[in-house]
Amino acid sequence: MSNAVVTGTGILRVRRQYSKSLKDLAAEAAFKALDESGLDSVDYVVVSSSLSYTEIGQLGLSGHISNYIGLTGVRSIAVEDGEASGLAAVEVATYLIKSGVADNVLVIGVDKLTEFTSGRVYEDLQKINDSELFLLHKIGHAGMAGLLMRMYMNRYNIPRDELSYWPALMHSYAKENPNAMLRFAIDPLAVKKSLSIADPITLLDSFPLGDGAAALVISNSEVSRGEGLAKIKACASSTGFTNPFSQDDPLKIGSLISAYQKLIEMTGLKISDIDVMEIHDSFTITAMMILESLGLSKEGEAAKDVANGKYSKDSRPAINLSGGLKARGHPIGATGVYMIAELSRQLGGVFEGVSLNNASKALAIQINGFGSSSRLVLLERR
Amino acid sequence: MSNAVVTGTGILRVRRQYSKSLKDLAAEAAFKALDESGLDSVDYVVVSSSLSYTEIGQLGLSGHISNYIGLTGVRSIAVEDGEASGLAAVEVATYLIKSGVADNVLVIGVDKLTEFTSGRVYEDLQKINDSELFLLHKIGHAGMAGLLMRMYMNRYNIPRDELSYWPALMHSYAKENPNAMLRFAIDPLAVKKSLSIADPITLLDSFPLGDGAAALVISNSEVSRGEGLAKIKACASSTGFTNPFSQDDPLKIGSLISAYQKLIEMTGLKISDIDVMEIHDSFTITAMMILESLGLSKEGEAAKDVANGKYSKDSRPAINLSGGLKARGHPIGATGVYMIAELSRQLGGVFEGVSLNNASKALAIQINGFGSSSRLVLLERR
Amino acid sequence: MTVEDLSVPAHWRRRLTYYRLVAGRCKKCGRLHYPPAPACPYCGSKDLELIEINNKGKLETYTIIYSAPGKSRGRAPIIVGVVNIEGLRIVSELTDIEPEELKTGIDVEPVLRRMDEDTNKGIIRYAIKFRPVLVPKSEERG
Amino acid sequence: MTVEDLSVPAHWRRRLTYYRLVAGRCKKCGRLHYPPAPACPYCGSKDLELIEINNKGKLETYTIIYSAPGKSRGRAPIIVGVVNIEGLRIVSELTDIEPEELKTGIDVEPVLRRMDEDTNKGIIRYAIKFRPVLVPKSEERG
């Protein structure tokens, strides 16, 4: 069976891009990735976008984008899995290669969050969660995070400030990443003092609204002959509860635990083998829940571990050297594609921000909402 | 490499379903397909929906549906390709089987078109076409069809009534199909007299607005051991021009010709081998364009061929025995899944409507808009 | 789209969810789920019954939403809590309580309340919210 | 979402498309495309230039939209045509013409017109439409 290799990456800085349309951003990232791979065209285009369906409203997006970027005649498809759409696209691209249908796949992740006022965008972001359940009460994405964060602080008796080291760590990495949206350091003590969004969640606990696009060329290893930044070793995913509070323990992400178990079964992976990870820290509490669901930190100890430097760049695994959703930014449907582009560059020794020497295994983790779906992609140095 | 086989089908009659939500419709179709396949669960759920993204607005749809139907913990993904979403989902499911990732995949196509007033729905349907181009002028889906239909009538000197045999033929089939929306016969002469939507397009030239869901279980043939209705022999697809008028000949569907060529290269298919087809007759003119793009009718002769009975049920290929988009109905993101369910039942000898004896090869054809994307799926009797 | 834009049929379909606390109970594994689904989210069984769980519960966690989405922005802060009723956790708005009175562990009870906004479709929307159970003075002393 | 709901940045970005007939011309294959794209849809080349094609053209086909989508319903019938300008086909609304005067093959010219609706964002929207080229009486006789 063929192996999938990342042979090209294209990353746009996450930011407000009023002068560019969704398709313009997609084109820019796609051209970069194609240039890097040395290809003019591909067999298949896989588009990942999510919020744009409610914001921009273009249907049949992958065909329209393919035509716009001069690839008329290729095959194409768009995939959607809310916040986890990006890794879903990488998963589909990988299986297209493995099934022998395509030798070269262009993956484009793109979303625009600054097309409308932030109030409208927060409203649309609610649809990541189950709209049957949560639309009426206006709970929103941050509201769900607030409920979980207070549960966490109460149960484990965690002081607010202990949770503030995560955002500060993320900003310290983003400062060095030219493609990050928030390229400045913050003091952990500033987190508590920033605007309260959904108490105890503050503005600095949450991701910024930005536009973004990232692209990958993923190729059959037999065709790419030794070229490329990283191998895609395995993809795993699982669905979970639409409502985290339906789980026995709302602070454990059932779908993530299930997807991770599948990945271990597929690959024999041990977490200690991983050099570098990108995890889905949509809010500070989401990062804590992921670290504890994976068993990297014990229950109730993730915040303290972060504060004590357990996840610094010199530890293994190093986490979110990009700055994470928190500070690199989180252009919803594009984020997973950013993760794979960044980790591939990290493994290939060409990442532009804080980088590791000799990293050989990398893991990307995404979650929609608080666990309706989780996805993992394991990469290995080429 | 593993082969993909349709082992279960679930079809809901297309109609106005005010009392059922999108997820309720998905559940009902999914349960039918699972029952027929004899399975309790699957490895992967692939959801196809399109208009619902703008109408209902639920993101991360496949995880939410999987949880709702009691399949929490399976893997899932949603795909979108406008009107061609259904065949896109079948394509992804097939490649999941071929890549060895899944042995049993549940494909659910679902869309609700009666959740809002028809004015709102027509507005949202515009987004199938390139919104950069066509939103301003309110051209709409029917408007594009009107431009093409007049071009066709003018160029080939076709009288209006000659084009009316298509809708009448579709109604004659739908009358016999218990899952069709419009189960009554019409006189060809009634088409011209019905409400003018986008002159020369009348109401009877266009598809009715209905809610629908259809589901398939697609299995690895080695696992299903001789069970099942039909083999999925090949899937082909291509992108094309976002605007049909950018093509040298707007009346030829470039993406369809390209996808069809790929299918021939893959399989050595000859159109004369096909016993039965389902084609994407969103409007009468779309059907004519498809018949001529495939070379089944000569340029400008499709309407006459239809009027002369060339595509009756006794001819080969027999076309749209379901009643087609025109009369079975066209619940946008679900339609392609209906096609595969109907054709599989036709090949398996259990189709409920007008049926053929000993059909052994079937072809499903979808187009988004007027050709931004086209998709084909070739089926063979088990 | 927001709840204000929900169609009339969608409002009608959700009436059990919005106006009454009706949950699904699985006859196979015995677990409750809310809102009712066609299959048990825990064991997949379709052998289910509907039950009304209109009882008081305990506030397990809460949040105070200052940055409410879209058209609700005007009525911030909105207090939302997770109420545990016999092991089933319901996410719901809280009412008749001020932010400074909030405390996890308090008893709360369901009450049907008009939502602050109407839709432009002429629907007056009501929904279940939870309020603190008032402790009678005598009991408080006892 | 409809064009009325388009954001201010989206309107601004589309100004060349809405207010001027600016097309892309491929320096490699020579073909025109509209609206301009970052790569030639015919040959994929990125070696492109913008050109204004503010010329008259021929009406190649048209439709009369009676069932206009959404908020435009009030201004039906809307006449839309395909105008062929030097081989480039533009899909555009027609103006200053009645349904019964429509005929394929007539000469039409672009004109900037206010659209009938405004957005609730305070934007007055204009767009290129096409109208029949008026033939001077003398020429008509000659």
Ligand SMILES: [Zn+2]
């Ligand atoms: Zn159960």
Ligand SMILES: [Zn+2]
């Ligand atoms: Zn060119």
